[in-house]
Amino acid sequence: MNPILRVENSSIEFGGIVALNQVHFQIPRNQISALIGPNGAGKTTLFNCVTGFYRPRNGKIFLHGARQTSELCGLLNPGWLSRDLGWLQSLQARFFGGSHVLNHLGVARTFQNIRLFQQMSVMENLLVAQHTKLKGNLFSGLFNTKAYVNSERTALEIARYWLDFFELSPYLNKLAAELSYGQQRRLEIARALCTRPQLLCLDEPAAGLNPQETADLSRLLQRLCAQSQLSILLIEHDMRLVMEISQHIIVLDHGEVIAIGTPTQIQQHPQVLAAYLGTEYG
């Protein structure tokens, strides 16, 4: 397997509760992988580790990007002077958290409870996502220099592409708060994609969607994975969706990986059945 993400023996505790215990797995490149498990299994905690919102106590998380391999935990727990980050960034990561750095390496995410910029328009949401890609500073922007205009044009084009892809083009000037729930979910994915990631992490993308919207989402995600150089990791409770679109499944229970495999393997895995349905003997 040619993995994009490798999680090695990562553990994290919250006040004595072991949320993740020696989690060890990797996910393949350019495929859809799913992370499933009962409530409280540690799926979202793992997500937060991968996307830089939590720092695992030990273990390593490697992102095998197109150009370089980066160790994500090291970026979150830098020493006073990390070679990868430079002194200013490492100082900042130490005091204020450096989770934004992970996005620069190519990890983008959505949230279980939608976190859009509600009082900004749809297009503005997508432009904010390209903040770090827009060239130029205050002055080049104020005086409309050529470099700035060009980079803004590119940003608008990319935003329009993803709006089109997620069928949101008619709403580009609407406030995000005015969209329906399903549209907001799609906009959040579009916004994450605007940061041009290599690994897209979706936290329950189908939660709260009706069957029609779920079917649309499944179609869009499959198309997305097929046509762009993108690996997707998703958490989902809708098993039909998971079995339909993912090629690779990781099952977590009580903070431990209990099974890894293809959908058919997972469906017959005794431990998975036990975790979901309970064992015969209690």
Place this chain on the structure above:
Amino acid sequence: MHLKHALKDALLVGVLALLLFLPMTGIALAENYSFNARLHVPFLLAGMVMLGRFIFSYALHTYHSRQWVKRLIHREDRPRFIPWVRPQRRWILLILFIFGLVLPFTLSNYGLNTAILALIYVLLGLGLNIVVGLAGLLDLGFVAFYAVGAYTFALGGQYFGLGFWGAIPVAAAIAALCGVLLGFPVLRLHGDYLAIVTLGFGEIIRLILTNWIEVTGGPNGVQVPTLQIFGFEFTRIAKAGGVPIHEYLGVAYSTAYRYWFLYLVLFLVVCAMIFILNRLRSLPIGRAWEALREDEIACRSLGINPVTVKLSAFSMGAMVGGVAGVFFAAQQGFINPTSFTFFESALILAIVVLGGMGSTLGVVLAAIVLTLLPEVLREFSQYRIVLFGGLMVLMMVWRPRGFISLQRRQFEGAA
């Protein structure tokens, strides 16, 4: 049914009113320091309250009043635009600009002073609007930057011979630095906690200015250098070794020249600031400020560094406040710490909230209204604050998003 309900309501309110009015109006002080019962007054008042309440609650059940209440309570979530200030209508802006340029020559000295004060508050409102309206960081100590600007000009002139023109960039830089200094410790704070720390910061600056007597002159204040342009002065007799401008031009001396000069420079600065702020709104940094206001965690997930975004908002806002301070010092000619109390911060915040968070035009209008209102209402100066409060309450009921809501940039659809 409605009648019964209304009667019950009125009775309850009447009892409450009686309880309230009995001690307040029912006892009159007699000449020999004894008390006389004056019971007809509280009963009369309570009766009036009962009648009013009865009419009110009975009327509320009619169809029209229900519709009215519904309209009142319904919060407008959609931004409302004032149609006649669309950016396409450039000529309106041009007329306003020319009007602003001609205005000082038609005003008396008193009017000029008020106009300058209004423009200073416009500038302050615009500065705070960046911090509160756009970046959503509640700052209750904005007056600190105003004070820093004013004192930079005054003390810079006293110790380093800093002139008016030099003071503008220097004050902007020092105020921005103060903004960053304030910004660092509060990076991890939100909402109420942030408000309290900024409030403290405002007071710290004022207390330093009051108590560091050897440098700032303390409560005695400090003299501000005279205004100059190309070496010409606006005083009757040259003070700083230049030539008084009326002598050079061969016209009679008038105090108005100084105000004209100050007004025109300030007006141009305000126009430039409005242009820059409007532009910033559609630039990456302006969008990042707004995004930070909406959701900081989402910002992080998109690779935006919240630290730099917050600090830039603080320093930009502080910079504008510092420049406003220089003009304030120049207008007053003499400053002391009593001009920079918490009340000023509250006033500036009121301007931003009344004008509509984040809306440039709204802030400009609110600043002008809130400076002119006390001047117009000089006779009832005791009730000024009551009026302010009333205005705020009315605004929050009818237009919770301020006079004018933010106008968003419109994008063209996919080609």
